[in-house]
Amino acid sequence: MVKVRAPHPDHTVKKILKGPPLSKDPRPLSKKEIRQENEKLILVAAEKVFAEAGFGGATMQLIADLAGLPKANLHYYFPTKEALYRQVVQNIFQIWLQAADVFDAASGPAEGIGAYIDAKMEISRRHPAGSKVWASEVMHRAPVIQDYLETTLVDWTTGRMKLIQHWIDTGRMDPVDPRHLLYMLWATTQHYADFGHQIETLNGAKPLSDEQWKGAKTCIKRIILKGIGVSEADFADL
Amino acid sequence: MVKVRAPHPDHTVKKILKGPPLSKDPRPLSKKEIRQENEKLILVAAEKVFAEAGFGGATMQLIADLAGLPKANLHYYFPTKEALYRQVVQNIFQIWLQAADVFDAASGPAEGIGAYIDAKMEISRRHPAGSKVWASEVMHRAPVIQDYLETTLVDWTTGRMKLIQHWIDTGRMDPVDPRHLLYMLWATTQHYADFGHQIETLNGAKPLSDEQWKGAKTCIKRIILKGIGVSEADFADL
DNA sequence: GTCTATACACTGATAGAC
DNA sequence: GTCTATCAGTGTATAGAC
Numbered sequence: 392m393v394k395v396r397a398p399h400p401d402h403t404v405k406k407i408l409k410g411p412p413l414s415k416d417p418r419p420l421s422k423k424e425i426r427q428e429n430e431k432l433i434l435v436a437a438e439k440v441f442a443e444a445g446f447g448g449a450t451m452q453l454i455a456d457l458a459g460l461p462k463a464n465l466h467y468y469f470p471t472k473e474a475l476y477r478q479v480v481q482n483i484f485q486i487w488l489q490a491a492d493v494f495d496a497a498s499g500p501a502e503g504i505g506a507y508i509d510a511k512m513e514i515s516r517r518h519p520a521g522s523k524v525w526a527s528e529v530m531h532r533a534p535v536i537q538d539y540l541e542t543t544l545v546d547w548t549t550g551r552m553k554l555i556q557h558w559i560d561t562g563r564m565d566p567v568d569p570r571h572l573l574y575m576l577w578a579t580t581q582h583y584a585d586f587g588h589q590i591e592t593l594n595g596a597k598p599l600s601d602e603q604w605k606g607a608k609t610c611i612k613r614i615i616l617k618g619i620g621v622s623e624a625d626f627a628d629l
Numbered sequence: 630m631v632k633v634r635a636p637h638p639d640h641t642v643k644k645i646l647k648g649p650p651l652s653k654d655p656r657p658l659s660k661k662e663i664r665q666e667n668e669k670l671i672l673v674a675a676e677k678v679f680a681e682a683g684f685g686g687a688t689m690q691l692i693a694d695l696a697g698l699p700k701a702n703l704h705y706y707f708p709t710k711e712a713l714y715r716q717v718v719q720n721i722f723q724i725w726l727q728a729a730d731v732f733d734a735a736s737g738p739a740e741g742i743g744a745y746i747d748a749k750m751e752i753s754r755r756h757p758a759g760s761k762v763w764a765s766e767v768m769h770r771a772p773v774i775q776d777y778l779e780t781t782l783v784d785w786t787t788g789r790m791k792l793i794q795h796w797i798d799t800g801r802m803d804p805v806d807p808r809h810l811l812y813m814l815w816a817t818t819q820h821y822a823d824f825g826h827q828i829e830t831l832n833g834a835k836p837l838s839d840e841q842w843k844g845a846k847t848c849i850k851r852i853i854l855k856g857i858g859v860s861e862a863d864f865a866d867l
Numbered sequence: 868g869t870c871t872a873t874a875c876a877c878t879g880a881t882a883g884a885c
Numbered sequence: 886g887t888c889t890a891t892c893a894g895t896g897t898a899t900a901g902a903c
Contacts, residue, residue: 442768443769443770444685444769445683445684445685445686445765445769446683446685446686447682447683447684447685447686447687448683448684448685448686448769449685523768526764526768526823526824527683527765527768529823529824529826529827530680530761530764530765530823530824530826531681531682531683531686532681532826533826533827533830537830540827540830540831541830544827544830544831545830545831548831565851565855567848567851567852568844568845568848570831571844571845571848571849572848572852574817574820574821574824574828574845575817575820575849575852577820577824578816578817578819578820578824579812579813579816579817581816581820582812582813582815582816582819583812585764585767585768585823586764586767586768586812586815586816588767588768588770588771589767589771589778589782590812592771592775592778592779592782592783593778593782593783593786593808606806606809607806607809607812610805610806610809610810611809611813613803613805613856614805614810614813614852614853614856614857615852615856616856617803617855617856617857617858618851618852618853618854618855618856618857619852619855619856620855
């Protein structure tokens with residue numbers, strides 16, 4: 392008996408990724424512009440496919456179809472699947488780090504942590520695919536960006552922990568472990584991207600509305616800021 | 630020129646999964662016992678491999694090697710890779726739901742939420758592989774357990790939200806959105822499993838010690854319970 | 868820079884002896 | 886119930902015409 396082989400539990404992926412290919416800019420372009428244009432096209436498509444299917448489940452064919460290019464062209468711009476993946480992950484990491492800026496510019500915990508939550512929630516909303524790729528990469532023991540974790544991320548975390556400790560020492564918040572506070576901030580905000588499907592399902596199969604996103608941000612900020620002993624007067628305007 | 634093909638960014642997986650195969654019980658066994666024994670062996674191995682490599686990156690060969698069985702035997706016990714995966718995911722879901730019991734048995738928010746955090750943190754610690762498989766499944770839009778999300782999970786969540794609302798209505802905690810509070814609990818506790826590698830890296834490449842796990846639990850409970858307005862006297866014994 | 872055709876490796880699954 | 890050998894399908898990557 393011939394049995395049809397189930398391609399992958401992620402058979403939904405193909406449906407989701409259906410639709411018109413990403414549109415190209417129709418202007419006449421120089422070679423350099425063509426390269427930039429196509430690399431961008433491929434990276435955007437790759438991010439979505441890697442997010443939906445994981446590295447192993449993603450195929451160059453799926454990415455090519457979504458980008459509207461022949462499969463061979465992908466290998467012209469990126470030598471291997473892994474190189475393409477690596478570029479996707481690095482791009483996410485940049486966005487992720489960028490959200491840290493609001494942290495430093497702040498005058499105190501209410502402003503700094505509040506703004507950081509807002510920024511990370513916006514990332515979860517605007518870059519859900521990127522967040523998922525990042526999560527997947529870390530879950531699989533960071534095979535391609537371990538060096539970043541050990542250098543950039545460690546530095547970033549150390550700096551932010553010192554800042555939080557300073558806020559504690561000057562009596563502007565409770566003496567909580569800065570490390571676990573950071574993890575809580577990462578976890579809570581990232582959850583809305585990584586587990587977005589679960590959240591949507593629990594929301595009656597509908598994406599969160601503008602109001603609901605706003606409500607989520609406010610709720611998270613209230614609980615955490617109050618939880619670390621920031622005076623309620625300092626974040627009454629949420 | 631012949632180029633060696635990079636097998637997968639998860640090349641670390643093979644190393645990690647190395648070591649002596651899971652030991653079998655050497656007693657003489659009945660056929661039924663043999664079946665139970667081997668199914669258990671396969672499921673444990675599969676959980677690890679699926680967690681480390683994702684569904685697409687996992688291979689029946691890797692699972693077989695880790696279980697110490699020939700590849701063909703896996704197909705004897707589980708007809709397809711997907712069937713095996715499905716069983717793994719369902720097992721996780723049961724553990725996950727089980728943690729809910731402590732929630733209901735509680736007399737109020739301090740006890741209920743505190744115990745739930747403890748229970749979920751223990752799951753993250755004792756079943757990190759399972760947690761990762763679950764996270765991966767949801768991130769990929771739950772291709773095999775969507776029906777569970779729509780039925781069991783929705784029911785569970787609705788019930789717990791009502792309980793929290795009751796606590797609010799009786800003035801035992803602040804009027805926060807129960808939905809987002811639940812998400813925060815899930816996110817924060819699950820983070821210690823799913824992002825365990827990142828946490829380890831930030832901990833000097835060492836797993837969290839007993840003390841550190843305890844510290845994490847305490848820190849999370851303090852922030853959240855205080856954040857939702859539970860009187861500090863009610864959780865002073867953390 | 869684009870794209871068709873194809874090489875080569877690997878994986879899930881099965882057949883069939885023991 | 887166990888296990889070796891093997892098949893068929895799919896995937897990455899490349900060659901080479903345009």
